[in-house]
Amino acid sequence: MSKDIFLAYIKKHIDLNEAEESIILSKIKERKYLKNQFLVQQGDVCRYVVFIFTGCVRSYHVDDDGNEHTVSFSIENWWSSDMGSFITQKPADYNVQCIEPTSLIQFDSALMEELFETVPKLERFFRIISQNALVSAQRRVVNTFSKTARERFEIFREDYPELEQRVPQYMIASYLGVTKEFLSKIKGQIARE
Amino acid sequence: MSKDIFLAYIKKHIDLNEAEESIILSKIKERKYLKNQFLVQQGDVCRYVVFIFTGCVRSYHVDDDGNEHTVSFSIENWWSSDMGSFITQKPADYNVQCIEPTSLIQFDSALMEELFETVPKLERFFRIISQNALVSAQRRVVNTFSKTARERFEIFREDYPELEQRVPQYMIASYLGVTKEFLSKIKGQIARE
């Protein structure tokens, strides 16, 4: 059952006894979204952090010129949210949208706090998760500055091998920080070698 | 006393009772570094996470072409480390260097775990800190893609008003992701208006 995927994922990072497992199972439930539905829209307050069972979710910011900038893709066994908005309860900077039919668990603040209270170990779990996410985010900052667009594309391919087939190219371009035309040019270049 | 600064800082994010406060106080101690000393060097394993009382610390990555890329500046009441290396115990991607004489608390893994065990609330504290840092890192990626170098410089000035006077320009340039020459040009442009 798909809720067990979540338990297994937690147990990669911390130990859980049976009591704790059943508390967690009792409090979470699966929810499904259709392709193109939004979990949050830029400007609204973000109410949820989600854990994804299946599907794919994209977070992106639309800037003043109307250009999209993809912050992250989240797939199976990963998290998504506009954390800044979720924490501060201020308007979201990002759109969080399903780009495939997606099945997930939705955690609102109340559920989050309830879980922390009943299973305090989860504080540790979320600390570890958050630290790991921070490390990736910092690495991305450095890569953005130190690598060419082509190198960043190659890194993207290694980091997310399946994703290239699953999401349209213009989204990948906006994740890499280049135009779709330029990404197309890079692919042409690579193919010609 | 400077250790109290640290307690005050923690208490901005979580509540502590007296027992917890004294445990924390008993386990931490101040350490001083000279200007230019390294807390970690790229390639070594990072042994510490530090909290800064006074001074300024820079984390930067030197890429294959020998160019420096500043990941972060950390000043009074902030953290520094190569988190990726600290967590995984693999070689550090970053140099972490004092750019002023710096007074700080040094947390190694053992101390960290000891603190988490004796004051479990600190798991929550570090989760919050990490989440906030993650939010900034994500915002920085988006800004890098959506703003011009000049806009990023103006944002930097607003975010860290004192820092411009405290650190050399070439470091600011490497934080913004531009060359020192180009930052100089931007400053000239702004001055001429």
Place this chain on the structure above:
DNA sequence: CCTATTTCATAATCTAGCTTATTTTTTGTT
């Protein structure tokens, strides 16, 4: 199965920011 809408490829032109080089200013050391 057909049409409309997205998505992708290719190419010419253009620009923000890089490189390289030289000069001036600031900082640190004896």
Place this chain on the structure above:
DNA sequence: AACAAAAAATAAGCTAGATTATGAAATAGG
């Protein structure tokens, strides 16, 4: 105070990547 070394300013020429434009190929919906 004097010298050396690091940092900053300025400027000319150069490229990575943007913009604009056009056509071809996929997808999706009816």
